[in-house]
Amino acid sequence: MKLLTVLAVPLVLAAAGAAAGVFYLQSQGVTPRALAPYLLKRTSGHNGVIVGAGQLAASTLLRLDRGAVQAYALPPLTLGAQPEGPPAPAGNERLVASADEARQAIANAAAGDIITFLPGDYAIRGTVYARQAGSADAPIVVRAVRPGTVTIALNAGEGFAVSAPYWRFENLTIRGACRSDSSCDHAFHVVGKAHHFVARNNTISDFNAHFKINGIRGSFPDHGLIESNTLGNTAPRRTTHPVTPIDLVAASDWRIRANLIHDFVKSWGDRISYGAFAKGGAERTVFERNVVLCERALVGQPGQRVGLSFGGGGTGKRYCRDGRCITEHDGGVMRANLVSGCSDVGIYLNSAANTQVLHNTLLDTAGVQVRFSESGATVEGNLVDGALHSRDGGVLRVGDNLTTAIGWLYLGRHPQRVLFAEPKRLDLRWRDAAPRRDGGTGGNDLCGATRGSGAGYGAFQDFHACVQGGL
Structure with missing residues (x-):
């Protein structure tokens, strides 16, 4: 004894x-x-x-x-680019059948022009400049009739540089085709006076920042929409440049909705990358009903990958909307997003004031982090396979959420993850009855269903509705 x-x-x-x-x-x-x-x-x-x-x-x-981190195939989702795109708008249609014809049609476009690529593959070297203005009643539209019939290979630091208002790009497949990853920064650079820009139902791959959005000389491309696009990369990006598929700086009132964002690995430099962020004094950005998969095919890579962020890694003052960046972002909403497979946090708020984080599902991430005294967030109705954490004075107003304390993670316990059939393969059927909460926030869930009183925690009520043809 x-x-x-x-x-x-x-x-x-x-x-x-x-x-x-x-x-x-x-x-x-x-x-x-x-x-x-x-x-x-x-x-x-x-x-x-x-x-x-x-x-x-x-x-x-x-x-x-x-747990086991491994590549997997995605089921065909109702989020991201779809087999059927938006209907053809009314306007003056101009058919293009070559890269030169496309460049000329875009350079000389007038309000109401519908520039339609005929089916085929197009190799475009150098930047295509969209400098003519559309209007609210007569936007300039660049499109394919059917998704998957037009592939554009871009070989330039900026593929399409849009600096005028009311341009729309639809149903296109666009890929970066540069020898060096640092030479293919942006499929789209939306800048200055390019307000009311729309990108809908495009599939875009192999860029550092597929969409780069920023102001210049006191003009800002506000009121944009990025909707139902699939954004990803087929290999880690060998570059020291920023890697963030949606990189929004100093523009306000953008809606980032119903996109699939995946595999944004940065293998050089600081190895830090984001799925999407808004920063630089931007205001009222809404991230809603997006699926962000930090790692789907590109797994086991070193580095830090963050899902969604207001504030990102911060902004140099001269790039900020007010020249000061008292806050990186103000009045933002993250709602009904699914974020999974990230080596770092799923949601990161950096000097982001008056933020609402509502009914998101975070799986296999380090949770939610609210950082710096300028940040304030109301976090309600989320299902988080991880913790909610504030640091450096960040204000975290926590409502009714399902979360996991960090201590449990050191014991390998994941009470939220095990609610689903096979979350590592995005089989997100509930193992048992979905956990319900008393209150609700209204609006649509990830899969488009109306969220009523007594809806479940997290981004969706029935993931079956997010998969074409069901699970």
Whole structure:
């Protein structure tokens, strides 16, 4: 008995030390997936025993937090680019059958022109400039009749540079075709006076920032819409340039809706990337009903990948709307989004005032982080496979959510993740009855259903409705 008592003392002390360590990490908002790369970095360059111990500790932490990370095929979703696009608008149709004809038609466009690519593959070198203005009643539209019939390969730092109002791009397949990833920054650069820009039902791949949106010389491209597009990359981006499929700076009143954003891995430089952000003094951006999959095909890569953000990594003052960036963003809404498979947080608010985070589902992410005293967020109705955390003075107003404390992640416990059939493959049928809440926020859920009183937590009531033909 005395021997057992002697042996028990160090075991109890070790357990107490481990518990204290987990409590401290939880208080600091450090998840296992964040601690793992830190351990690898701190143990690299030492002798083999230390390096091996660091690798073992890191792999154990990732396994507890993330489980098996593997590529998977997506079911055909009702979000993102669809097989049937929007109907043809009325206007003066101009058919183009070559890259030169397209460039000329866009350069000389007038309000009400409908520039239609005939079916085929188009290789366009250099930037195509859209400088003529459409109008509210007669926008300039660039489109394919049917999605999937027109593929445009762009070889330029900026593919389409739009600097005039009321342009719309629809039903196009666009890919970056540069030898160097740093040479294919943007499929679209929406800048200055290009207000009321619309991109709908396009499939765009292999760019650093598929959409770059910013002001210039006191003009800002406000009131834009990016809807029902599929944005992704087929390989990690070997560049030090920013990697963010939707990179919005200093423009206000944008709607980012019903898009599929996936595989935005940055393998050079700081290795930090985002699915989409709005920053630089922007206001009233709405992210709603988007599916953001940080890792679907490109799995197991080093680096930090964040789902959605107001504020991103911050903005240089000269690029801010007010020249000061007192706040990076004000009055934003994130509503009914699904964010999954991120090596960092699913939602990050950096100096983002008056933000509403409502009925989102976050799976296999480090949760939600609200940072800096300028940030204030109301978080209500979300289902988060992780924690809600504020740091550096961020104000977090927490309502009724389903979340998981960070401490549980160090024990490999994921009570929200196990609510679903196979979340790692995006089979998000409920294992049992969906958890319901008393209140509701109205509006549509991820799959388009009306959210009534007593609706469930998170982005959707029945994921079956998000899959074409059902699960």
